[in-house]
Amino acid sequence: MKKIAVIGMGIIGGSICGSLTKAGYKVDGFDKNEASLQFAITAGYIQAKGRNIADYDTVFIAVPPKATMQYLDTGAFKKGALVCDICGVKEIMEKTVYSKPRTYRYLGIHPMAGKETSGISSATPELFKNANLIITRNDKTEDSAVFEALEYAKAMGFGKIVECTAKEHDEKIALTSQLAHIVSNAYVKSPQVQNCDGFTGGSFQDMTRIAGVDERIWTELYDCNRVHILNELNGLIEHLSIYRDALEKEDSEGLSNALKEGRLIRQTIKRDND
Amino acid sequence: MKKIAVIGMGIIGGSICGSLTKAGYKVDGFDKNEASLQFAITAGYIQAKGRNIADYDTVFIAVPPKATMQYLDTGAFKKGALVCDICGVKEIMEKTVYSKPRTYRYLGIHPMAGKETSGISSATPELFKNANLIITRNDKTEDSAVFEALEYAKAMGFGKIVECTAKEHDEKIALTSQLAHIVSNAYVKSPQVQNCDGFTGGSFQDMTRIAGVDERIWTELYDCNRVHILNELNGLIEHLSIYRDALEKEDSEGLSNALKEGRLIRQTIKRDND
Numbered sequence: 371m372k373k374i375a376v377i378g379m380g381i382i383g384g385s386i387c388g389s390l391t392k393a394g395y396k397v398d399g400f401d402k403n404e405a406s407l408q409f410a411i412t413a414g415y416i417q418a419k420g421r422n423i424a425d426y427d428t429v430f431i432a433v434p435p436k437a438t439m440q441y442l443d444t445g446a447f448k449k450g451a452l453v454c455d456i457c458g459v460k461e462i463m464e465k466t467v468y469s470k471p472r473t474y475r476y477l478g479i480h481p482m483a484g485k486e487t488s489g490i491s492s493a494t495p496e497l498f499k500n501a502n503l504i505i506t507r508n509d510k511t512e513d514s515a516v517f518e519a520l521e522y523a524k525a526m527g528f529g530k531i532v533e534c535t536a537k538e539h540d541e542k543i544a545l546t547s548q549l550a551h552i553v554s555n556a557y558v559k560s561p562q563v564q565n566c567d568g569f570t571g572g573s574f575q576d577m578t579r580i581a582g583v584d585e586r587i588w589t590e591l592y593d594c595n596r597v598h599i600l601n602e603l604n605g606l607i608e609h610l611s612i613y614r615d616a617l618e619k620e621d622s623e624g625l626s627n628a629l630k631e632g633r634l635i636r637q638t639i640k641r642d643n644d
Numbered sequence: 645m646k647k648i649a650v651i652g653m654g655i656i657g658g659s660i661c662g663s664l665t666k667a668g669y670k671v672d673g674f675d676k677n678e679a680s681l682q683f684a685i686t687a688g689y690i691q692a693k694g695r696n697i698a699d700y701d702t703v704f705i706a707v708p709p710k711a712t713m714q715y716l717d718t719g720a721f722k723k724g725a726l727v728c729d730i731c732g733v734k735e736i737m738e739k740t741v742y743s744k745p746r747t748y749r750y751l752g753i754h755p756m757a758g759k760e761t762s763g764i765s766s767a768t769p770e771l772f773k774n775a776n777l778i779i780t781r782n783d784k785t786e787d788s789a790v791f792e793a794l795e796y797a798k799a800m801g802f803g804k805i806v807e808c809t810a811k812e813h814d815e816k817i818a819l820t821s822q823l824a825h826i827v828s829n830a831y832v833k834s835p836q837v838q839n840c841d842g843f844t845g846g847s848f849q850d851m852t853r854i855a856g857v858d859e860r861i862w863t864e865l866y867d868c869n870r871v872h873i874l875n876e877l878n879g880l881i882e883h884l885s886i887y888r889d890a891l892e893k894e895d896s897e898g899l900s901n902a903l904k905e906g907r908l909i910r911q912t913i914k915r916d917n918d
Contacts, residue, residue: 482845502842532842542843545836550847553827555906556883558913560876562819567914568776568806569816571756573824576850581910585903589896596891602834603888607881609830614877617870622863629859632829636855639832640841 371396375426377441379406382456382481383432384493387415392495393525406490424448431455435590439466447474452518454479458543459594460506460536468510477515478506478536486579500529506536544598549606551588554581645670649700651715653680656730656755657706658767660800661689666769667799680764698722705729709864713740721748726792728753732817733868734780734810742784751789752780752810760853774803780810818872823880825862828855
């Protein structure tokens with residue numbers, strides 16, 4: 371049986387361990403934080419603390435972007451090992467990987483799952499159940515890497531699995547994930563946000579759920595996907611300004627048209643929960 | 645037993661009917677749309693189509709803002725009747741009601757419940773289960789009106805019930821509901837939004853759920869709460885611009901500080917689902 375290692379015992383790394391272990395795989399964990407490793411062992415997510423990364427046939431790197439790049443660039447992986455990063459940015463990962471010849475097989479994957487909390491204590495073997503998984507590939511991607519990853523993905527419980535280029539990933543994720551976290555983080559900055567207890571419904575819950583981003587991870591993500599997230603953020607500010615201008619000018623027709631435009635687009639997009 | 649009428653067989657009006665009927669009350673419905681009334685009768689939400697509004701001891705007005713104002717101003721309600729509007733704006737309702745002496749007892753209520761769909765077919769007797777209800781009151785509000793409304797509210801299944809002034813309501817709702825609908829409606833206008841199937845997780849679902857607002861209703865709501873929603877919208881655009889400027893200047897520290905500020909606020913606010 372293939373030996374699997376997961377680097378990073380956070381919510382995603384821990385959930386990879388937990389779901390693979392539950393599916394019958396044997397997984398070891400790597401983390402600088404001894405308590406997180408101990409948690410993963412006690413929870414039954416991993417077999418043991420990993421010692422030498424060169425011992426593993428498959429490695430999932432589940433740490434923040436900069437640390438991921440460092441592993442991809444200098445990690446002493448076994449020859450032929452499948453090495454997957456789970457980062458929310460992919461172009462920069464490919465740039466790092468392909469900056470020189472590698473003896474490992476690289477594959478970018480991005481589980482579209484998470485919670486508004488983080489750390490190993492938020493991990494669960496069920497985190498990826500029916501979630502989307504994005505696999506990024508290019509003309510250097512080995513078919514065997516994708517094939518193996520798909521097997522793991524099924525074992526982890528993923529629902530829809532899509533493949534695309536790193537660029538396409540980074541463009542889309544800027545909208546579907548990264549912009550959302552900025553918006554939610556900004557949303558709670560209204561002076562009215564305090565003492566809203568009892569004054570909220572589902573829309574406020576939706577807008578504020580993911581506001582509490584870990585700025586250490588997310589600043590790295592945004593820095594690594596600067597151009598695409600800037601495009602999205604500028605676009606959103608421009609669009610919001612249209613409603614604002616209409617309100618300022620008491621232009622009900624303009625406001626109505628802006629709302630109608632959004633409603634019609636909303637009808638054309640496929641959302642997983644619709 | 646008190647005779648209850650609900651004007652407006654939409655999602656909210658229909659759910660008021662359905663929940664009160666389920667709790668043992670007898671409710672008649674008013675609507676210009678015969679098919680909606682028929683739906684409400686067939687679904688068992690109402691007993692019958694109402695004929696004369698002056699026959700009813702309690703009236704819930706569940707139509708868009710302008711039509712609500714018209715009912716409040718010119719409705720031939722029974723003397724002493726409890727008349728509740730369910731609108732998302734309250735200052736303008738009070739202004740309408742108190743523009744002249746009334747023989748009915750007015751009370752503003754705002755159920756913090758809804759769905760991303762509308763109309764009588766989206767109504768359900770369970771819509772208000774554990775939802776928040778806001779009651780607006782002022783120095784003219786009769787205690788008996790609040791007392792009776794609280795009984796109905798319990799029967800409808802509401803969870804937390806808060807009382808406040810119309811101004812406080814309008815200020816808070818501008819953030820907790822009205823801004824959220826603009827943000828969601830604007831969010832889907834990114835060119836990247838198409839073909840995102842498979843590229844989304846919970847955050848995208850959250851941001852786009854309520855994008856499909858009915859522009860006829862929401863334009864009226866925004867027009868009626870212009871100053872407060874403008875405050876919120878300007879505030880959000882200003883806050884978003886801080887992240888944007890930091891990204892543009894490649895100012896990682898500024899970006900991190902902005903994210904940290906939001907995270908710390910998020911920890912201080914009470915969200916119903918936390």
